[in-house]
Amino acid sequence: MNNPTAAMIVIGDEILSGRTRDSNMHYLAKELVKIGVDLQEVRIVSDEERVIIFAVNELKKKFNYVFTSGGIGPTHDDITADSIAKAFDVSIGVRVDAKRLLNKYYQKSGVVLNESRLRMARIPQGAYLIENPISGAPGFQIENVYVMAGVPSIFQAMVNFSLKNITGGSPIISQSVTINLPEGEVAKKLKQLAAKHPEVSFGSYPFLKDGNLGTDIVIRINDEEKINRLTKKLKSLFKIKVGVEYE
Amino acid sequence: MNNPTAAMIVIGDEILSGRTRDSNMHYLAKELVKIGVDLQEVRIVSDEERVIIFAVNELKKKFNYVFTSGGIGPTHDDITADSIAKAFDVSIGVRVDAKRLLNKYYQKSGVVLNESRLRMARIPQGAYLIENPISGAPGFQIENVYVMAGVPSIFQAMVNFSLKNITGGSPIISQSVTINLPEGEVAKKLKQLAAKHPEVSFGSYPFLKDGNLGTDIVIRINDEEKINRLTKKLKSLFKIKVGVEYE
Numbered sequence: 441m442n443n444p445t446a447a448m449i450v451i452g453d454e455i456l457s458g459r460t461r462d463s464n465m466h467y468l469a470k471e472l473v474k475i476g477v478d479l480q481e482v483r484i485v486s487d488e489e490r491v492i493i494f495a496v497n498e499l500k501k502k503f504n505y506v507f508t509s510g511g512i513g514p515t516h517d518d519i520t521a522d523s524i525a526k527a528f529d530v531s532i533g534v535r536v537d538a539k540r541l542l543n544k545y546y547q548k549s550g551v552v553l554n555e556s557r558l559r560m561a562r563i564p565q566g567a568y569l570i571e572n573p574i575s576g577a578p579g580f581q582i583e584n585v586y587v588m589a590g591v592p593s594i595f596q597a598m599v600n601f602s603l604k605n606i607t608g609g610s611p612i613i614s615q616s617v618t619i620n621l622p623e624g625e626v627a628k629k630l631k632q633l634a635a636k637h638p639e640v641s642f643g644s645y646p647f648l649k650d651g652n653l654g655t656d657i658v659i660r661i662n663d664e665e666k667i668n669r670l671t672k673k674l675k676s677l678f679k680i681k682v683g684v685e686y687e
Numbered sequence: 688m689n690n691p692t693a694a695m696i697v698i699g700d701e702i703l704s705g706r707t708r709d710s711n712m713h714y715l716a717k718e719l720v721k722i723g724v725d726l727q728e729v730r731i732v733s734d735e736e737r738v739i740i741f742a743v744n745e746l747k748k749k750f751n752y753v754f755t756s757g758g759i760g761p762t763h764d765d766i767t768a769d770s771i772a773k774a775f776d777v778s779i780g781v782r783v784d785a786k787r788l789l790n791k792y793y794q795k796s797g798v799v800l801n802e803s804r805l806r807m808a809r810i811p812q813g814a815y816l817i818e819n820p821i822s823g824a825p826g827f828q829i830e831n832v833y834v835m836a837g838v839p840s841i842f843q844a845m846v847n848f849s850l851k852n853i854t855g856g857s858p859i860i861s862q863s864v865t866i867n868l869p870e871g872e873v874a875k876k877l878k879q880l881a882a883k884h885p886e887v888s889f890g891s892y893p894f895l896k897d898g899n900l901g902t903d904i905v906i907r908i909n910d911e912e913k914i915n916r917l918t919k920k921l922k923s924l925f926k927i928k929v930g931v932e933y934e
Contacts, residue, residue: 454892456726457861458716459905465731469705479703481738484712484729487890491728514871515891516878556874575869575900591893614704622822624761627803631763643734644762645701646838653822655762658706 443478443609443662444504449495450484451510451520452590464509464595471599475608476662477505487511492523500527500585505606507599510590512579514556521580524587525564535563538578545576571601610662615671619678622646622653629677630657633670640670690725690856690909691751696742697731698757698767699837711756711842718846722855723909724752734758739770747774747832752853754846757837759826761803768827771834772811782810785825792823818848857909862918866925869893869900876924877904880917887917 448468454460465482472479480503485491492511499506511520525532538561539553546553560577563569570579570586572594579588579598588598619626623646634642643658659670695715702709712729719726727750732738739758746753758767772779785808786800793800807824810816817826817833819841826835826845835845866873870893881889888907893900906917 453888453890454905455712456716456729457859457905457907458713458720458726459861459863460892461710461713463708465702466705466708469703473705479705480733482703482729482731486727513891513893514874516874516881517889517891551869551871554871554875556878557871559874560871574895591895593895612704614706616706622798624798624801624804624807627761627763627806628801631803634763641700642764643700644760644764645707646760648821648838648840658701658704660704 443476443612444607445478445480445502446472446505446507447481447483447499447503448479449492449499449506449508450482451487451492451508452484453487455484456486463592464590467592467596468507468509468599471603472608473614474611475603475606476611477606477608478612487517487519489519489523489526492520493527496524496527496585500583504584506585507602508585508587509595512560512577512587512589514559514577518559520587521562521564524582524585528564528566528582528585530565530582532562532564534558534561538563538569541569541578542576549576551576570598573597612660612662613664613667614658614660615667617657617659617671617674617678619655619657620652621655621678623655626655626657626678633673633677637670640666690723690859691854692725692727692749693719693752693754694728694730694746694750695726696739696746696753696755697729698734698739698755699731700734702731703733710839711837714839714843715754715756715846718850719855720861721858722850722853723858724853724855725859734764734766736766736770736773739767740774743771743774743832747830751831753832754849755832755834756842759807759824759834759836761806761824765806767834768809768811771829771832775811775813775829775832777812777829779809779811781805781808785810785816788816788825789823796823817845820844859907859909860911860914861905861907862914864904864906864918864921864925866902866904867899868902868925870902873902873904873925880920880924884917887913 455462469479483495511518563580567580567582574594586602641660645656647654701707716726730742758765810827814827814829821841833849835842890905892903
């Protein structure tokens, strides 16, 4: 499995304080699976420049792609663009192409391009713009870092735009088998099966339903024939009702 | 605001692959706010030993408390306890006190303490046990790191147990003001207000509702008198309907 790798940085005090629940991570995770990019780490960090810079610098070296969400709006607490410019040690200022995008969008919708909104045309030098069909103000890509909005519908549109230009690998196929036994009853046979197939990922996820513990086994590999065979094997091992799910 | 700080590590391939949505982070965030502990970073990492060790080592130095969820069950992919032992460079093995807990719980519920389940009594040297009233197998605390289960109901019970023994700070109060204007119309006045009160956190969170952009302003500080005054000020600045929410 040599798929390209990715990390995500969620910039969001509002998530760390428990005020809102993030949904962008889940959306990105599902989209990356489809194109065979392996999301390997997500960090949720506070709206502080030094924290954002640290995370960007650490993750852009470790992973093929880094996606960020949040902090690119017009208010005083939107510091992502400036932090990214510092992380890459490039200048930042109002860019003509970004301003043109804002102008075009705002004229159409009768919105005034005031001083606050003009902040959203501040783009680090050398970055490419990411389209925002929802509210005009663009995201941007600099090297392997994709900087996108926090509002879910805008984030999703920006992800769709960005992923079109990303080279993925082989989409990972997963199948899920639900076993109505606690993990402690499943572990031994599962371990033996996993040991026979070191190239396959066997995840075991316990759940509690109506007071009973059960186990979801998720088999993941980019080989459909093999995954079908192993799913059948699991079925026969546990002689249980099987639910199959493709991601 | 010199409250103690915290980070969380979610150990979960199933979240990174988009299969499930994490809910433990949101629960922990809300509980920490109540006792005045500042959750400053969350990392979601894959089920790999070196990755877990790296995150634990980085975060236990940076923050007063670190909470982990996931990977302490009986299956082959449950590698959290061993990874934590390595991160702290201590030995790990079946501990008598943990085995006694399992025995006690399983005898009551008629479950067999088989070899797989016995893995859950493997606890790093020097760690304290964290009670699990739901399914018996304990979590543990080693220095400032609290290692807990991934199943939400068990995680929550372990958080409740752990937080009883943690010294927090002053609970942060937050009030939220919903303004039916896009951020671009709110930014200037908000910036001026925030500049006058540098000791207060003013977060601005755009939202999209029925096709219209609006803004939630969240004021956060541990001073009830001040927060009430600033909420009134915001109301009068924007002459708008106000929703107040206490966390």
